Amino acid sequence: MASQEHLSSIDDARTSVKLDTFSTDVENDAGSDDLMNSSVQSFLWNRITVTVKDRETKQPKLLLDSIDGVVKAGEMVALMGPSGCGKTTLLNVLARRDAAAGAKVEGVTLVNGDNPSTSAFRNLSSFVEQDDALIGSLTIKETMHFAARFSHKNSLTKTERIRRINSLIESFGLRKQANQIVGTPIRKGISGGQKRRLSVISQLVTVPKILFLDEPTSGLDSSASFEVMSFIKEAAKKNHLIVIASIHQPSTTTFQLFDKLILLSGGKSSYFGPVTGVQDYFGTIGYNMPIYTNPAEFILELMNVDFSSNREESESRLSDIQRKWIESPEARTLATEIEAASKASLPLPNTKQSKRHFFTDVVTLVHRSFIKSYRDVVAYGIRIAMYLGLAIMMGTVWLRLDYDQASIQPVTNAIFFGGAFMSFMAVAYVPSYLEDRASFIKDRHNGLYGAPAFMVSNFIIGLPYLFFIAILFSSVAYWLSNFNPTGDAFMKWVMWLFLDLLSAESLVVLMSSIFPNFVVALALTAFANGLWMSVNGFMVPPTILNVFYKYVFSYIDYQSYVFKGMMVNQFAEVTYTCGSKCECMFRTPLVAECKIAGQGVLDQYGYHTGLNGTWVGILLGIVLGYRLLGLAILMVKKN
Numbered sequence: 218m219a220s221q222e223h224l225s226s227i228d229d230a231r232t233s234v235k236l237d238t239f240s241t242d243v244e245n246d247a248g249s250d251d252l253m254n255s256s257v258q259s260f261l262w263n264r265i266t267v268t269v270k271d272r273e274t275k276q277p278k279l280l281l282d283s284i285d286g287v288v289k290a291g292e293m294v295a296l297m298g299p300s301g302c303g304k305t306t307l308l309n310v311l312a313r314r315d316a317a318a319g320a321k322v323e324g325v326t327l328v329n330g331d332n333p334s335t336s337a338f339r340n341l342s343s344f345v346e347q348d349d350a351l352i353g354s355l356t357i358k359e360t361m362h363f364a365a366r367f368s369h370k371n372s373l374t375k376t377e378r379i380r381r382i383n384s385l386i387e388s389f390g391l392r393k394q395a396n397q398i399v400g401t402p403i404r405k406g407i408s409g410g411q412k413r414r415l416s417v418i419s420q421l422v423t424v425p426k427i428l429f430l431d432e433p434t435s436g437l438d439s440s441a442s443f444e445v446m447s448f449i450k451e452a453a454k455k456n457h458l459i460v461i462a463s464i465h466q467p468s469t470t471t472f473q474l475f476d477k478l479i480l481l482s483g484g485k486s487s488y489f490g491p492v493t494g495v496q497d498y499f500g501t502i503g504y505n506m507p508i509y510t511n512p513a514e515f516i517l518e519l520m521n522v523d524f525s526s527n528r529e530e531s532e533s534r535l536s537d538i539q540r541k542w543i544e545s546p547e548a549r550t551l552a553t554e555i556e557a558a559s560k561a562s563l564p565l566p567n568t569k570q571s572k573r574h575f576f577t578d579v580v581t582l583v584h585r586s587f588i589k590s591y592r593d594v595v596a597y598g599i600r601i602a603m604y605l606g607l608a609i610m611m612g613t614v615w616l617r618l619d620y621d622q623a624s625i626q627p628v629t630n631a632i633f634f635g636g637a638f639m640s641f642m643a644v645a646y647v648p649s650y651l652e653d654r655a656s657f658i659k660d661r662h663n664g665l666y667g668a669p670a671f672m673v674s675n676f677i678i679g680l681p682y683l684f685f686i687a688i689l690f691s692s693v694a695y696w697l698s699n700f701n702p703t704g705d706a707f708m709k710w711v712m713w714l715f716l717d718l719l720s721a722e723s724l725v726v727l728m729s730s731i732f733p734n735f736v737v738a739l740a741l742t743a744f745a746n747g748l749w750m751s752v753n754g755f756m757v758p759p760t761i762l763n764v765f766y767k768y769v770f771s772y773i774d775y776q777s778y779v780f781k782g783m784m785v786n787q788f789a790e791v792t793y794t795c796g797s798k799c800e801c802m803f804r805t806p807l808v809a810e811c812k813i814a815g816q817g818v819l820d821q822y823g824y825h826t827g828l829n830g831t832w833v834g835i836l837l838g839i840v841l842g843y844r845l846l847g848l849a850i851l852m853v854k855k856n
């Protein structure tokens with residue numbers, strides 16, 4: 218009874234999806250041919266075998282063992298099997314992505330019987346990752362516009378682009394939410410199922426002929442899963458697309474949406490064929506499915522070894538299923554179908570590698586980041602508020618310092634604290650950068666733009682915000698604390714602060730590119746800043762800093778140049794009085810006048826004037842170095 222209720226609720230969901238699908242207005246539906254696949258007839262894979270070096274035994278380990286299959290245009294295929302059976306590995310091989318770390322791949326994948334180059338294959342296919350990797354502060358429409366701008370570069374007119382986007386949004390039932398944001402940790406956005414549909418259409422806008430989906434229903438309840446798969450099925454059927462999706466335990470109705478099933482267990486084929494034939498097939502090999510049973514659940518239960526109460530029995534059942542598949546008439550039919558499909562004669566579609574448009578990509582990325590930067594407070598808003606708070610705090614703690622020698626040490630402390638703490642706080646940029654990076658990795662996999670365009674745009678978008686923060690902070694703290702009160706000194710202070718922030722943000726980008734994990738990137742950036750703080754010249758003057766830290770770290774420490782620059786800016790041209798008793802802390806030529814020339818303070822640190830240009834040059838070099846290293850990491854690291 219309970220299961221019947223479940224089925225009827227799924228049926229309701231199915232009806233509502235159908236209604237949504239067919240509420241598409243006629244005008245928008247006119248664009249539905251945009252996705253039509255008239256060039257890819259079949260996609261087959263033959264004897265796919267993947268071997269890796271086992272992590273523990275260091276011996277060769279077979280992850281996939283001679284896997285075959287063939288799919289025709291318009292078919293939607295489910296890739297199923299128990300956890301660890303090799304689904305992700307097979308999906309990666311089929312999509313021509315890295316199968317697994319250090320894997321050796323054998324076998325062929327053919328499109329229309331032909332073997333296209335990897336770049337040609339990627340031009341006619343798209344991969345939808347399990348992790349949505351969407352920019353949370355963009356609306357559905359904006360996400361689609363940017364995806365379309367990246368994929369079609371300048372080949373579509375704006376009107377045509379808008380028409381195609383509206384048509385896709387409409388046909389995936391997202392019209393009502395089109396202007397809603399995806400959702401950030403602070404602002405709630407669209408639902409999980411809607412996000413998944415958006416991930417799919419943001420790939421469909423690139424007009425793929427073959428669509429790969431990695432667990433498109435993971436994390437969704439059964440009705441949302443059904444909804445997502447129904448929309449995909451509809452699009453595949455209408456446009457003759459090939460869809461291959463790995464999937465875990467689909468409900469009965471979701472399972473029945475698929476045309477074919479690839480069943481794996483322990484890296485071996487256990488079934489390949491129509492979903493409608495699964496029950497009969499298992500019946501004929503001696504495993505009858507009881508009535509009112511979810512077929513997907515039944516099959517997975519049969520193959521389950523890891524969680525079985527009787528492991529020996531399960532293993533022997535699994536071997537039996539694998540052996541019977543090899544001997545089955547269905548496997549022979551598949552071999553014949555593969556033979557026929559490998560001789561198909563339809564020429565491959567024109568898969569000329571689309572030229573990279575570096576400047577167009579940079580402009581589009583800057584535009585996208587700009588929307589994110591003002592809409593997502595995590596990107597810059599929180600930092601702006603934080604720096605303003607810090608400026609007020611500093612300005613009031615170090616309030617109106619006078620030009621008596623008693624102020625020399627507090628002023629020096631303020632210079633150190635301001636510069637070091639500002640760079641420390643740049644760690645607040647880590648989450649935002651990681652979101653952008655995840656989006657970049659996904660887009661690059663699908664050939665939309667490259668690492669140089671991403672890095673350049675990331676640098677450009679930071680400039681106005683960091684400059685604004687430098688001005689804001691200085692306008693408050695500089696005058697409250699009564700630093701060197703000339704316009705020229707103020708502008709130089711702003712410049713040092715700006716370069717400090719620019720370097721700190723570039724360090725965040727480098728660390729988060731090497732370790733794209735929130736906690737690790739945060740910890741390492743904080744550690745690096747702690748190191749730069751310790752050797753920047755304030756804690757231990759460079760004149761007595763031990764040689765290891767001096768020669769290994771202090772010359773490449775951006776904070777040391779900022780500290781030097783600010784110290785020279787403050788002390789080079791001012792004088793301090795020595796108090797009523799005329800006991801000067803520093804003996805300078807002005808001692809007879811009961812004063813200290815600021816240069817005396819600088820001499821203690823070994824700082825010389827007239828080197829501003831050199832220090833600015835070194836700082837820019839450090840920023841460039843961080844960025845180039847970050848770029849190299851992004852180019853080498855594929856995930």
Ligand SMILES: Nc1ncnc2c1ncn2[C@@H]1O[C@H](COP(=O)(O)OP(=O)(O)OP(=O)(O)O)[C@@H](O)[C@H]1O
Nearest residue numbers: 269270271272280299300301302303304305306317
């Ligand atoms: N270098 C390696 N050494 C040993 N085993 C490995 C190695 N690389 C991958 N594997 C194993 O290969 C198997 C296949 O992994 P894959 O991710 O393709 O499985 P899956 O079916 O997608 O799993 P899941 O459903 O849990 O995501 C896993 O059991 C994995 O642990």
